[in-house]
Amino acid sequence: MGNILIKNITAVTMSDSSGVIENAYIVINGNLIEYIGKEKPETEDFDYVIDGENKVVMPGLVNTHTHLAMTLLRSYADDMNLQDWLFNKIFPFEDKLMADDILKGSEIGVDEMLAGGTTCFNDMYMFQAETGRVALKKGIRAVLSDCVNFDGYDRKVKLMETMAEEFKNEDLISFTFSPHAIYTCSFDVLKKCSDYAKSNDMSIHTHLAETQTEFDDCVKERGMTPTEYMETTGIFDSPTIAAHCVCMTDNDLEILKKHNVSVVHNPISNLKLASGVAPITKMIDMGINVALGTDGASSNNSLDMFEEMKVAAILHKGITLDPTVMNAWTVLKMATVNGAKALGFDNLGVLKQGYLADMIILDFNSPHLMPNNNTVSNLVYAAKSSDVEYTIVNGKLVYNRQTKDR
Ligand SMILES: CSC[C@H]1O[C@@H](n2cnc3c(O)ncnc32)[C@H](O)[C@@H]1O
Numbered sequence: 001m002g003n004i005l006i007k008n009i010t011a012v013t014m015s016d017s018s019g020v021i022e023n024a025y026i027v028i029n030g031n032l033i034e035y036i037g038k039e040k041p042e043t044e045d046f047d048y049v050i051d052g053e054n055k056v057v058m059p060g061l062v063n064t065h066t067h068l069a070m071t072l073l074r075s076y077a078d079d080m081n082l083q084d085w086l087f088n089k090i091f092p093f094e095d096k097l098m099a100d101d102i103l104k105g106s107e108i109g110v111d112e113m114l115a116g117g118t119t120c121f122n123d124m125y126m127f128q129a130e131t132g133r134v135a136l137k138k139g140i141r142a143v144l145s146d147c148v149n150f151d152g153y154d155r156k157v158k159l160m161e162t163m164a165e166e167f168k169n170e171d172l173i174s175f176t177f178s179p180h181a182i183y184t185c186s187f188d189v190l191k192k193c194s195d196y197a198k199s200n201d202m203s204i205h206t207h208l209a210e211t212q213t214e215f216d217d218c219v220k221e222r223g224m225t226p227t228e229y230m231e232t233t234g235i236f237d238s239p240t241i242a243a244h245c246v247c248m249t250d251n252d253l254e255i256l257k258k259h260n261v262s263v264v265h266n267p268i269s270n271l272k273l274a275s276g277v278a279p280i281t282k283m284i285d286m287g288i289n290v291a292l293g294t295d296g297a298s299s300n301n302s303l304d305m306f307e308e309m310k311v312a313a314i315l316h317k318g319i320t321l322d323p324t325v326m327n328a329w330t331v332l333k334m335a336t337v338n339g340a341k342a343l344g345f346d347n348l349g350v351l352k353q354g355y356l357a358d359m360i361i362l363d364f365n366s367p368h369l370m371p372n373n374n375t376v377s378n379l380v381y382a383a384k385s386s387d388v389e390y391t392i393v394n395g396k397l398v399y400n401r402q403t404k405d406r
Pocket residue numbers: 067082086090091094124125126147148149180181207210269295296299
């Protein structure tokens with residue numbers, strides 16, 4: 001598909017300057033947005049034309065922390081806390097997974113994400129080349145990392161290097177380096193990961209301060225909080241994406257801010273595992289970049305970013321007893337442009353001329369979206385992932401609800 005015209009649509013651009021444009025036209029040429037605005041193009045000679053009446057277009061959702069192939073473990077272990085869930089159910093199951101399993105789990109995950117409006121995901125799992133191949137086949141943008149835990153450092157470095165070679169010419173695939181967490185990696189391994197990321201100019205993707213147990217154990221063993229300890233490893237000297245950050249002191253938040261760490265909020269996983277609620281409103285007030293993720297489909301139990309947005313928006317109002325926090329625009333930014341920024345993209349997450357053409361079109365002609373008094377509000381509080389009608393990634397139509405093409 002060379003070029004696409006979207007006409008007469010409500011465009012939620014996520015740009016602070018243009019916000020929402022009614023009756024907008026968007027021209028996609030190749031993998032980029034060539035035009036967005038109110039001017040009607042002179043020609044309709046496009047490979048594909050989408051009539052935007054009763055529809056809304058917005059940037060594709062960025063799921064900034066997931067373990068994609070954990071779709072295989074959906075409904076396998078519920079109603080448990082993180083340590084019990086991870087060490088007694090998940091790790092033993094994962095020890096038996098083979099490359100072909102990851103391929104199947106990734107196919108399920110990518111299908112679920114594209115149908116639900118996610119156009120980019122940041123993954124941390126195993127046999128990631130399989131996930132990369134699925135991502136390419138189905139046309140979704142993927143940031144991959146073959147996660148390091150226990151004593152797997154040397155093997156994971158080799159896998160990452162082989163994978164980097166395989167995908168070196170692919171626009172859709174990029175990488176981070178992933179030490180799993182402070183309780184599965186020794187200080188030496190964390191230090192090696194930090195050195196590797198620095199010398200290879202890579203970002204780090206890790207879990208941090210997810211539970212009170214992790215926090216208390218760390219303070220007891222090392223006299224430091226997980227965030228203070230992570231800082232001593234040098235990890236934060238590389239651009240870092242830290243998932244969870246539930247148990248944070250004020251000093252921990254200062255450390256994240258000082259090192260420009262991006263935090264990924266995973267409210268549903270944190271609630272389901274009874275881990276707690278991350279101090280996201282404090283982080284936002286401090287200017288920390290906060291993105292949104294689902295975590296894996298075993299702790300969530302879905303990869304639905306619309307559900308995640310709504311929970312994020314209402315959870316913090318309930319916790320702080322302040323209805324003004326986490327308004328719809330803030331949450332939508334977390335799910336789009338903040339995720340793009342965390343992943344190092346400076347041309348993604350906003351509908352803007354010259355930016356990558358990753359966007360989704362929702363059908364607003366449904367009772368649960370009527371009346372549409374406020375489009376941004378409806379997207380966060382009322383829309384469902386099943387309202388996604390088209391998903392476009394890198395200028396290609398990769399999901400069409402009518403035909404279920406993907
Ligand atoms: C070795 S690949 C990544 C590793 O992370 C595990 N995982 C999934 N969800 C969580 C979570 O919420 N906290 C910590 N670790 C998690 C996954 O099962 C893989 O083993």
